[in-house]
Amino acid sequence: MKRLHHKQQSDEELMVQVMGHHASFSAKQAEAALVELHRRYSKKLLGYFIKMLNKDVDLAQDFVQEIFLKLMEKKHLFDPDKKFYSWIFAIASNMCKTAYRHHGKTVSLHPEINxxxxxxxxxxxxxxxxxxxxxxxxxxxxxxxTVFVLRYLEHFSLNEIAEITESSLGTVKSRLFYATKKITDHLKHFDPRFETTLFKLN
Structure with missing residues (x-):
């Protein structure tokens, strides 16, 4: 049976090769799979880190490099039955949380909402x-x-955000409701209808 080219394989198939669980996967194939995952996700992760790290591009670039090192360190923890993008963004979210706790990094966004x-x-x-x-x-x-950025700027579903942040769906909904309520209250002087029209919780 002919093996699929890396660009034709799913994220999860590539990650299984990176994990090296099967003897049929060589070190060269594992490296090529990692390169393909980097190609698919480095730009998206860079954008996320820039948003979450006060627009510090240099630090965001460092975080992109670090997250792929963490991927290799934590590859044994990946569940092939789960979505790779949720797993990698969970790592990214935890990295930002650690940066916030240790260095007081605040989120400063360039709003991308229409x-x-x-x-x-x-x-x-x-x-x-x-x-x-x-x-x-x-x-x-x-x-x-965090939930606001993941929902409205990265466009993850509520279930995906719950998985990424390791929170219950109820907690995500509660945090998102609070975040959108606080922001729409802040914007009411533009148009009182924003409370119900600007952000969709579902």
Missing amino acids: HPQGLAENLVEKRLFLIALQEGIDNLEHHHK
């Missing part, structure tokens, strides 16, 4: 809206910021 249609033609109001949104996010506690 501005409301009513502000589309008013550049001044659009800019003021983005500044206010930034302030609202900055004022959140770290664990609330």
Whole structure:
């Protein structure tokens, strides 16, 4: 049976090769699988780290290198029946949590949420809206910021966020509800309807 090219294989199939559980996988194949995973995820992880580490690009790049070292260190912990992207983002989330605890790193985001249609033609109001949104996010506690970033900027589902943050679905919903409520309260002077229209919890 012909072996699939790495680019045709799933993340999970590649990770199994990295783990080297099967004698049929050579060290060269494991290395090639790791290179492919790096190609698929390095840019996405870099974007996530930049958002979570106060836009510190150099530190974010260091974290990308470190997370792939951690991947090798923790490869025996990967469950091939689970999604690789949830597993790697769980590691990334924990790295940011550790950085926050040890160095007081705060999340500072360049908002990527589409501005409301009513502000589309008013550049001044659009800019003021983005500044206010930034302030609202900055004022959140770290664990609330984490679920907000994963949901609205990285577009993970609630179940995926629960897996990534090692929290219950109820906890994720509660944190997300609190985060969006606090931010929409901060933005009400633009339009009171934002409370129900700007962010979708589901």
